[in-house]
Amino acid sequence: MHLLNRNTRQWQEIDSAHHLHPFTDHQLLEKTGSRVITSAKGSYIKDSENNEILDMMAGLWCVNIGYGRNELAEVAKEQMELLPYYNTFFKTATTPAIELGRILSEITPKGIEHFFYGSSGSESNDTLVRLVRRYWDILGKKNKKTFITRTYAYHGSTMASASLGGMEAMHSQGDLPLPGFVHVMPPYHYKFGKELTEDEFTVLAVKEIENKILELGQDNIAAFMGEPIQGAGGVIVPPPNYWSLVQDLCKKYDILLCVDEVICGFGRTGEWFGSQHFKIDPDIITFAKGITSGYLPLSGIGIGKRVSETFINKGGEFYHGYTYSGHPVACAVAIENIRIIKDEGMIENVKKNTAPYLQKRMREFENHPLVGEVRGQGLLAGVELVKNKEKKELFDPPGKVGNICRDHCMNNNLIMRAVRDGMMCSPPLSVTKDDIDECIVRLKKSLDLTLSDVKRLGL
Numbered sequence: 163m164h165l166l167n168r169n170t171r172q173w174q175e176i177d178s179a180h181h182l183h184p185f186t187d188h189q190l191l192e193k194t195g196s197r198v199i200t201s202a203k204g205s206y207i208k209d210s211e212n213n214e215i216l217d218m219m220a221g222l223w224c225v226n227i228g229y230g231r232n233e234l235a236e237v238a239k240e241q242m243e244l245l246p247y248y249n250t251f252f253k254t255a256t257t258p259a260i261e262l263g264r265i266l267s268e269i270t271p272k273g274i275e276h277f278f279y280g281s282s283g284s285e286s287n288d289t290l291v292r293l294v295r296r297y298w299d300i301l302g303k304k305n306k307k308t309f310i311t312r313t314y315a316y317h318g319s320t321m322a323s324a325s326l327g328g329m330e331a332m333h334s335q336g337d338l339p340l341p342g343f344v345h346v347m348p349p350y351h352y353k354f355g356k357e358l359t360e361d362e363f364t365v366l367a368v369k370e371i372e373n374k375i376l377e378l379g380q381d382n383i384a385a386f387m388g389e390p391i392q393g394a395g396g397v398i399v400p401p402p403n404y405w406s407l408v409q410d411l412c413k414k415y416d417i418l419l420c421v422d423e424v425i426c427g428f429g430r431t432g433e434w435f436g437s438q439h440f441k442i443d444p445d446i447i448t449f450a451k452g453i454t455s456g457y458l459p460l461s462g463i464g465i466g467k468r469v470s471e472t473f474i475n476k477g478g479e480f481y482h483g484y485t486y487s488g489h490p491v492a493c494a495v496a497i498e499n500i501r502i503i504k505d506e507g508m509i510e511n512v513k514k515n516t517a518p519y520l521q522k523r524m525r526e527f528e529n530h531p532l533v534g535e536v537r538g539q540g541l542l543a544g545v546e547l548v549k550n551k552e553k554k555e556l557f558d559p560p561g562k563v564g565n566i567c568r569d570h571c572m573n574n575n576l577i578m579r580a581v582r583d584g585m586m587c588s589p590p591l592s593v594t595k596d597d598i599d600e601c602i603v604r605l606k607k608s609l610d611l612t613l614s615d616v617k618r619l620g621l
């Protein structure tokens with residue numbers, strides 16, 4: 163592909179003629195054309211104009227080991243030459259799919275020992291919905307079908323995963339959520355608990371879940387599901403004991419505890435999984451992104467004993483699967499990716515060095531006139547931009563200021579993500595202190611430019 167000698171303008175014209183992009187307003191795209199990314203190394207990506215852009219999002223929260231690790235390319239080539247594809251249906255398996263399960267069982271939360279594979283986080287969350295409903299069916303509890311999830315949750319874009327998600331804009335398209343999905347308040351203290359202490363707010367957020375269970379009846383609730391730290395919803399870090407209280411509720415009312423580890427999994431919080439950071443033992447987890455550092459599509463669902471034993475001993479055939487479930491090349495790449503994370507001590511380095519450094523440097527922005535709150539954990543951080551710092555007043559309607567700041571970042575060769583009016587980052591686990599310093603310089607410049615736009619436009 164790199165041999166095709168086209169200039170940026172030519173690539174953009176072909177793109178606009180033939181490519182419908184995900185999460186993109188095409189009328190706005192027409193005005194600028196796509197930025198065409200051509201190569202990458204470490205924490206930096208390069209575009210067709212040779213700009214070196216600091217990617218503080220690790221692609222879409224996924225390039226955990228960083229760009230340019232040729233070990234993964236070599237493993238993929240080797241596996242493609244040996245066995246490029248075979249499926250795992252009808253009593254067959256491949257060696258990479260078998261070995262990956264063994265490796266995962268050593269690092270996933272306690273009790274999770276069986277894995278079912280897909281190719282995307284959305285697929286795995288769809289699998290989860292079918293599996294959980296089937297689980298209660300096998301046990302004869304035919305009414306336990308409803309999922310409780312949270313506003314601003316992101317669980318994917320398919321019909322079921324977008325229903326699990328709590329994004330209003332997504333629900334407004336395609337008649338979502340489907341029946342059987344209800345949403346409660348997320349543990350977003352800054353927005354929903356302005357007048358409350360952290361402890362008071364925790365009680366309130368957990369009480370809302372309990373009220374929802376009581377309102378619908380525990381015999382109708384299948385599971386509670388959430389991301390340990392909500393990512394695309396705006397890096398919402400729950401108060402420290404929120405998750406253990408949620409776990410208590412699930413036990414009390416006999417509801418499965420399901421955790422979406424698609425972002426938090428594979429080292430992002432400074433532990434292998436976000437569940438381990440919050441010290442909970444979920445019944446089921448889902449993962450994707452970091453399992454291959456995004457080098458190839460692979461996802462999965464990790465199933466604890468309670469559910470797996472029911473399926474294995476009483477379930478008969480589960481009529482569910484994907485052509486690419488346990489794809490041998492993707493599994494081989496995942497095994498090598500996990501080996502690199504382990505052998506290079508990447509997670510310990512995140513926990514001891516880069517995460518504390520990122521959190522410390524980001525918090526310097528607490529003094530900036532536009533910044534209401536800086537939050538984060540591990541290598542996830544968010545800077546909330548507000549209209550009035552003293553009154554904790556957010557911009558209304560939300561989104562405009564965030565997008566202005568995002569565009570300034572991009573013009574300063576820094577990729578961060580705007581969520582409503584917050585600026586989020588989620589760099590590779592391989593991010594260096596120099597990368598973080600560079601991010602701070604570029605973000606400072608972008609925030610100052612945004613502040614003058616806010617004043618000029620009277621926002």
Ligand SMILES: *Cc1c(COP(=O)(O)O)cnc(C)c1O
Pocket residue numbers: 223281282283284285287316317318319389393394422423424425450451
């Ligand atoms: C990205 C994401 C998903 C969806 O994964 P896809 O591979 O895009 O389908 C699900 N859950 C969370 C928390 C995510 O961040």
